Amino acid sequence: MIILGIESSCDDTSIALLEVKDSQLHMLAEKTASQIDIHKIHGGVIPEIAGRAHAEHILPVIEEVLKDQPTPDAIAVTAGPGLVTALLVGVEAAKSLSYLLNIPLIRINHMEGHIYSPLLPEQGTDGELKDIAFPALCLTVSGGHSAITLMHKHGEYERIGATRDDAAGETFDKIAKMVGFEYPGGPKISKAAKTGNPKAIDFPRPMILKDTCDFSFAGLKTAALYWLRDNTFEETTITREDFCASIEAAIVDSLLIKTMRAAKKHQPKTIILAGGVSANPTLRTQLEERIAKILPHTTFLKPQKGYSMDNAAMIALAGYYHAKEKDFTTPKELFADPQWYLTDNSN
Numbered sequence: 043m044i045i046l047g048i049e050s051s052c053d054d055t056s057i058a059l060l061e062v063k064d065s066q067l068h069m070l071a072e073k074t075a076s077q078i079d080i081h082k083i084h085g086g087v088i089p090e091i092a093g094r095a096h097a098e099h100i101l102p103v104i105e106e107v108l109k110d111q112p113t114p115d116a117i118a119v120t121a122g123p124g125l126v127t128a129l130l131v132g133v134e135a136a137k138s139l140s141y142l143l144n145i146p147l148i149r150i151n152h153m154e155g156h157i158y159s160p161l162l163p164e165q166g167t168d169g170e171l172k173d174i175a176f177p178a179l180c181l182t183v184s185g186g187h188s189a190i191t192l193m194h195k196h197g198e199y200e201r202i203g204a205t206r207d208d209a210a211g212e213t214f215d216k217i218a219k220m221v222g223f224e225y226p227g228g229p230k231i232s233k234a235a236k237t238g239n240p241k242a243i244d245f246p247r248p249m250i251l252k253d254t255c256d257f258s259f260a261g262l263k264t265a266a267l268y269w270l271r272d273n274t275f276e277e278t279t280i281t282r283e284d285f286c287a288s289i290e291a292a293i294v295d296s297l298l299i300k301t302m303r304a305a306k307k308h309q310p311k312t313i314i315l316a317g318g319v320s321a322n323p324t325l326r327t328q329l330e331e332r333i334a335k336i337l338p339h340t341t342f343l344k345p346q347k348g349y350s351m352d353n354a355a356m357i358a359l360a361g362y363y364h365a366k367e368k369d370f371t372t373p374k375e376l377f378a379d380p381q382w383y384l385t386d387n388s389n
């Protein structure tokens with residue numbers, strides 16, 4: 043089966059053509075047009091500018107990916123959550139292609155796409171499609187959304203916890219902006235953190251004592267703002283790297299505590315880490331170490347580096363599982379849903 047994946051929920055126009063045959067994954071073609079250079083100028087994603095850039099990129103990128111390739115069996119497109127101006131471009135392109143090529147459409151939730159990203163082989167290589175042992179506990183941490191979800195089987199999700207305010211990636215980005223890093227600041231904080239002392243500043247770990255798997259990052263953002271208001275790196279012995287390491291430690295700790303709390307309660311067979319923040323090396327290694335120590339029989343899955351951030355390959359792979367169940371939609375029924383929560387029409 044060949045699936046065309048289309049992703050345009052935020053600032054990447056990404057298209058992938060994925061073939062799944064005899065449990066083998068073969069990426070026929072993939073291409074992503076990033077808008078980072080445009081949004082850098084404004085310090086964040088401006089929805090109207092993102093929409094316009096997607097509109098400029100989407101047809102050339104689709105054309106490049108489909109050039110000299112077989113006609114796909116289905117088109118999987120991100121319908122939400124995300125920026126409506128951005129989602130609309132991918133959704134309308136998918137509808138037009140579906141009409142033109144007369145192939146079925148699949149409506150994909152962006153966060154479900156992220157959940158499947160750890161099953162993708164390293165970029166540029168083929169690989170075997172492994173089964174997920176259920177139940178699987180998924181920590182999805184991206185720029186717009188952060189959640190802990192229990193996956194009972196393909197397509198069946200239960201909400202275990204979510205952020206009550208800012209997403210983890212958004213927190214990284216906003217605090218990075220406070221210290222003068224360009225958008226997107228998450229990777230820059232994580233790079234600076236490598237040489238800093240994570241114990242230099244004792245930032246709060248909000249809600250860790252509360253018996254819930256929800257998290258909250260607004261308090262940490264305020265604490266960072268106050269620390270920067272009351273201190274300068276020139277006048278203290280604390281360096282920018284120490285500050286970044288301490289922020290990273292606070293975010294990672296709070297994600298680890300809640301994930302392990304959920305894991306102890308639900309005893310999953312698999313723990314999946316996904317979303318843009320899963321590129322963070324501290325989060326990747328610390329979660330892996332903690333799982334190995336506390337739940338040694340649980341399998342830990344995380345995306346290959348190139349697939350942590352938004353990409354169409356993960357949308358195509360999620361689409362494959364829907365296509366297997368003939369879970370198709372029609373151009374008339376397909377619409378962009380910027381607030382679509384993964385568990386809305388599941389559990």
Ligand code: KG4
Pocket residue numbers: 052183184185186187210211212214215226227228229232317318319320321322323350351352
């Ligand atoms: O999933 P994603 O590509 O886009 C959304 O769906 O939002 O996630 C992007 C987020 C950004 O907030 C970015 O700063 C964050 O992922 N991010 C990181 C790292 N790499 C990307 N955050 C912390 N450490 C990183 N290494």
Ligand code: ZN
Pocket residue numbers: 152156184185317318351352
């Ligand atoms: Zn994402």
